[in-house]
Amino acid sequence: xxxxxxxxxKKNKEIDLILMDIKMxxxxxxxxxxxxxxxNKTIPIVAQTSxxxxxxxxxxxxxxxxxxxxxxxxKEKLFLIVKKYMNK
Numbered sequence: 001x002x003x004x005x006x007x008x009x010k011k012n013k014e015i016d017l018i019l020m021d022i023k024m025x026x027x028x029x030x031x032x033x034x035x036x037x038x039x040n041k042t043i044p045i046v047a048q049t050s051x052x053x054x055x056x057x058x059x060x061x062x063x064x065x066x067x068x069x070x071x072x073x074x075k076e077k078l079f080l081i082v083k084k085y086m087n088k
Contacts, residue, residue, distance in 0.1 A: 002026075010039055017085050020065070022049040022056070030063055037064070044085040048073065 009015065018036065022029035033045055047060045050071040060068045067081055 006035060006039060009036060015043065017082065018043060018045045019069075020045050020047055022047055022051065022060070030059075033063055033065060046081055046085075 020029045020032060020036075024032070029047060029049075033047075036043070036045060044066040047065040047068040048071055049056060049060070049068065052070040057068060066085065069077055069081055
């Protein structure tokens, strides 16, 4: 994960929610999740994946993501997830 992004997250405390793609070119979402959690243990992180197999969903839960959404993203489901974490 890019060090500039981690510095950005440390400096910008107003970030309230992260939507994390699981499959990315340089680093996967699991590794990025772990690095973000090392600097911020409370920010909600929602996994986005087009691989909605039960094994993938279980891995997302075991790693500790707050939630997940399947791609292609249904905007109504996305709005519900955002509402869930922004109303706390």
